[in-house]
Amino acid sequence: MEWQSDEFGASHEGRAGAVLADGSEPEPMYLDAGSGSFGCTSSDWWLYDGTLRAPLATHLRGVCSCGWRGSGLHPVDWSQVDDERPYDTVVPGPYADWQDHIRHVEARTVPVPVELDDLVAQLDARLSALADDAPLAALRVVAALERLSGRIGMVAAFHTRADEVSWESVGQALGLTEQEARSRVASYRYRS
Numbered sequence: 001m002e003w004q005s006d007e008f009g010a011s012h013e014g015r016a017g018a019v020l021a022d023g024s025e026p027e028p029m030y031l032d033a034g035s036g037s038f039g040c041t042s043s044d045w046w047l048y049d050g051t052l053r054a055p056l057a058t059h060l061r062g063v064c065s066c067g068w069r070g071s072g073l074h075p076v077d078w079s080q081v082d083d084e085r086p087y088d089t090v091v092p093g094p095y096a097d098w099q100d101h102i103r104h105v106e107a108r109t110v111p112v113p114v115e116l117d118d119l120v121a122q123l124d125a126r127l128s129a130l131a132d133d134a135p136l137a138a139l140r141v142v143a144a145l146e147r148l149s150g151r152i153g154m155v156a157a158f159h160t161r162a163d164e165v166s167w168e169s170v171g172q173a174l175g176l177t178e179q180e181a182r183s184r185v186a187s188y189r190y191r192s
Helices: 092-108 114-133 135-162 167-174 178-189
Strands: 014-020 029-032 039-042 057-064
Touching: 014 092, 057 092, 114 135, 135 178, 167 178
Parallel strands: none
Antiparallel strands: 014 057, 029 039
């Protein structure tokens, strides 16, 4: 995947997806490494250029690891794709669609009190400056924050399980898949 939000990580990794002329998405391409049975598959959009038995992508759309597919179709102008470095081609339409998807995911998450959101932003700015000016002091503060977040995370994880909140609800509240939500809660619940 090419795009990732810091907050939602692997649950919502995005990329540009190839779309064929009939509106379907092509099957992943098998890439032969040339030595024995070693190879891999890829769905990178630039592989679908109509050469070497690859189908020709006529459009791109934003796609996400959660299964979301953007409704916007963005034409591919193959003359603008660098043959040597096709992966460096900028695809603003699919990226903008994925960013909109991330905004919708965030809107469905549990709200964070505004004053805490502001406090975290201020802390980020102050610690970034401190890391430049006094890195050892910044490391002390980071260690204190790790202890604080671990302790509070453990209490929150305990209450989440004690309240018997469903994993589906936990996942939606955090903007994560159920599996990622279980992992996140467990990482705090079983901290030593």
